[in-house]
Amino acid sequence: MNFDITEEQKMMMETARQIGERFGLEYWRQKDGAKEYPHEVWQAICDAGIAGMMVPEVHGGLGLGLIDLALCIEELCKGGAGSTLSQMFMLNPVFGGVALALYGSDAMKRELLPGLCDGSMTFSMALTEPDAGTNSLGMKTQATRVDGGWSISGQKIWITGVAASKKMLVVARTTPLQDGVKKTHGISLFMIDTDREGVSHTEIDKLGTNTLPSSVVYLDRAYASDDEVIGTVDGGWPELLDILNCERIVTTAGLVGAGALALRLAVDYARERKVFNGRPIGSYQGLQFPLAQQWAELEAARLLNLKAASNFDRNLPFGSESNAAKLIASQAASAAAEQSMQVMGGMGYSKEFHAERLWRDARLFRFAPVSEEMILNYISTVNLGLPRSY
Incomplete structure (x- = not known):
């Protein structure tokens, strides 16, 4: 190694x-x-x-x-x-x-x-739906066979970067759910034009990540040709997971960088700010220890994430590593941003000192693109061998 x-x-x-x-x-x-x-x-x-x-x-x-x-x-x-x-x-x-x-x-x-x-x-990707949420297999967006391709209808939510994208990866059911058939069967992926007839979107007003708008996407008989199918018709679920697990890895890399930035801002402030005895507040263990804890957690997430990326590059399983790394990094980066605000006191609430933006943005990733709870479910069943709870 x-x-x-x-x-x-x-x-x-x-x-x-x-x-x-x-x-x-x-x-x-x-x-x-x-x-x-x-x-x-x-x-x-x-x-x-x-x-x-x-x-x-x-x-x-x-x-x-x-x-x-x-x-x-x-x-x-x-x-x-x-x-x-x-x-x-x-x-x-x-x-x-x-x-x-x-x-x-x-x-x-x-x-x-x-x-x-x-x-x-x-690009953008339309996966999450209002009624399904994390339960992607419960999606209702349907792609129906038509001459030369497919007609796609449904609604997606929290789709990021739609307005700036030229192509949208749309996830839909090409075969409805049936009794006795695995729920994973019948999922297909399509790469279509974002500005295609039958595709519309409305922006969501949100707390953070304001430079990349998120939208509700409406698909009303949007046409996709057979040439726009990505992967296997009806067999897209495992292919989608490969894409989503890569998404975890780039998410974690960003969180590691964001956490390091939040710690740097906190440390720079704590070295300069002096109160009471004229000593910098960074000399107090009450400030040092939380920052040190978050550094350790971010470093652990980083190494686990790089292992996941290395496994992907070598065509080895990487789902457990990518999910666990994202779990740790999202918690540590969010905590580091909040602790940076705490170190700065009132100034941490000011946009001028940047920590509040890092906190607003990092907080999203504790439940997106996959929630902490679903990662813990994954670890419980896949890594620990416990029975499914859902």
Whole structure:
């Protein structure tokens, strides 16, 4: 087992660090306040080759692995973005890149992957539904056979980045639930145009991650051709899980970076702020110990996440590692952001000191893209062998 970072990875991480710092705290504070999509930083990421890091060279990418991408995401988020920037990697290199690379046709790859690399093609994924929530197998969105393709109708909710996307990965039932047939049967994936007739969306007013709007998506007999099916008709559930577990890894990488940023802000403030005896408040163990605890938890999540990414790159099972890493990282990053606010006292409540934005954004990831409770359910049944409770 080798924990060394290669020279090539160090160079990539340094590039990511420079981009992260160029679009630093003030850039993200302004974008958050204006609720503006961060086009500039994403284009810089694409220009540096990071967006296409996992895309095969024949399609314009670097042909590298998920572990390389995770290391870069950490550095990008650490520079000032916090956890919300990792969502852009969910949308594009995962929902677009991983889905296409693993299960897309050769024609799809030739058409879409070069645009992912250069920033001209953007993606979103429509999975979650109002009545199903975490129970994705209970989805009601139906794709019905029509001449030459499919007619898709249903409603999705909390779909991120819809307005800025050109393609949407839609998850639907192509075969209704039937008694005696596994619920996992009958799920299919489609890659369709976001602006297609029959697709509409309405933005949700929310607490944080304001630079990436989330929407309710309505599908009213939206057409998808047979050529737009991703993977296997009716057999898309295990293929979807591969995509979602990669989503966990980029989420965790962003949370590790966000947690490190929150700790840095707290430490810098605690070193300078002096009260009572003229000593910096960072000398008090009451402030030191929570920060030290969160550092340890973030480091543990980071190592477990890199193991998950390494397993993915080597075609080994990675679901347990990716889920557990996300569980730890989401709790630690959220706690680190809140503790950073606590260290700053009243100033932690001020937007000028940035910690409140990191807290608002990180809090989302304790229940998205998968909740703590569902991860614990997964660990209980898969890793501990306990009976299902749901």
